[in-house]
Amino acid sequence: MTKVNTVLGTIPAEELGLVAIHEHIGYGMPGSELDSKWWKTPEQAYEETVPKLRTFHENGGGTFVDATGICNGRDIDYYKSLSRKTGVNIVACTGFVGGDTALPHFARATVDYLARVFIHEITxxxxxxxxxxxxxxxxxxxxxxxxxLDKRIYRAAARAAVVTGVPVLTHLAIDPEPAIAIFREEGLPLDRVLFGHADDGLNAASTPSEMIMGEGGRIGFDTFGYETELPDPPFWARPRKDRMDHFIDLVGKGYLDQLLVSADANCSPLGWPGVKGHTVNYIFEVLIPDMRTNGIGDAQLKAIFEENPADFLAIQA
Incomplete structure (x- = not known):
């Protein structure tokens, strides 16, 4: 039986249920907690977050993967409280959203030191x-x-993944050639890597998704809901139909088993206002109905939201 680490303990991968593979409880840039313009009390953050997670659970959501790295607002005791209160499994991550979010202590560290940090947090x-x-x-x-610095972090992550058996999730899938080379040099199979944000409006055109999947990697369509149709769209927004057509095209080309999907929503943003109205529940409210309209059937939906994530998240040590 395969296992997955959640904040409340290690559980069988078969118990994950529907998985939102790339989300955030509360993400912010390092130092945002010091800017009084954006201060929130714990009660305010709780009030913003609990209803979203409860709705996720009521809609059939089982597991929420929090992709908030070290230095970006990760708060494990808070996650544990949220998980107990809402019934949602929460998977926390180690690592960094990018080298430019690593504070100097980590930015100056060696690959071996970073790998030891990651391994400790996993084991x-x-x-x-x-x-x-x-x-x-x-x-x-x-x-x-x-x-x-990115390359150092990627190499440390690859070493930690090989030792521990947990997978790697990337922020952006652009410039993947150096990453693929590092993963191969360190002996990490590419099916243990999810190359994220391959669908966003800023980077999709320059992301070689089919090349990555041809090499064995997985692709994250994980910015569903960030649409140019929003009243105040973010700079990474993309037309809703354009993103869906892109996804359906890859499914039609036989890549279903390598695709993972999420909304990359922020339950209670830190240091910025977030995108109004966009939550993890976009998955149920808009995305799954859209997929059905575009010919994605029940078996394919089960693969996208349950089987693919369970296979990816399962510890393979």
């Missing part, structure tokens, strides 16, 4: 919470090309 626990990370987050820094 022993995050701080003194007793909760183990279930996934490793890495990312391409702003600018669209992997920096030397």
């Amino acid at each position: 022993v626990g995050i701080g003194d919470t007793g909760s183990k990370a279930g996934i490793i987050k890495v990312g391409v820094s702003r600018g669209g090309r992997m920096t030397e």
Whole structure:
């Protein structure tokens, strides 16, 4: 039986249910908690977050993967409280959203040191919470090309993934060639890597999704709901039909088993206002009906939201 680390303990992968593979309880840039313009009390954050997670659970959602890395507002004791209160499994990550979000202590560290940090958080626990990370987050820094720090973090993540058996989730799938080379050098099979944000309006055109999947990697269509049709769309928005047509095209080409889907919504943003009206429940309210309208059947939906994530998240040590 395969297992997955959640903040409340290790559970069988078969118990994950429907999985939102790339979401955030509360994401912010390092230092945002010091900006009084955006201060929130714990009660305010709780009030914003609990109804969203409860609705997710009531709609049939089983597991919420929090892709908030070290230095970006990760709060494991808070996640544990939310999980107990709402019934949603929460998977926390170790790693960094990108090298440009790593504070100097980590940015100056060696690959070996970073790998040890990741391995400790996966096998022993995050701080003194007793909760183990279930996934490793890495990312391409702003600018669209992997920096030397990004490459160090990717290499450390690959080493930790090989040792622990947990998978790697990337922020952006642009400039993937250096990442693929690092993963291969470190002996990490590419089916243990989800190359994220392959669908967003800013980067989709320059993301070689089919090349990545041809090499064995997985692709994240995980910005569903960030649409140009929104009253105040973010800069990474994309026309709703354009994104769906792209997804359906890849399904039609036989890539269903390598595609994972999410809304990348922020339950209670830290240091920025977030995107109004966009929550993890876009998956149920809009996305699944849209997929059905576009010919995605029940068996395919089960693969997209249950089977593919369970296979990806399962510890393979």
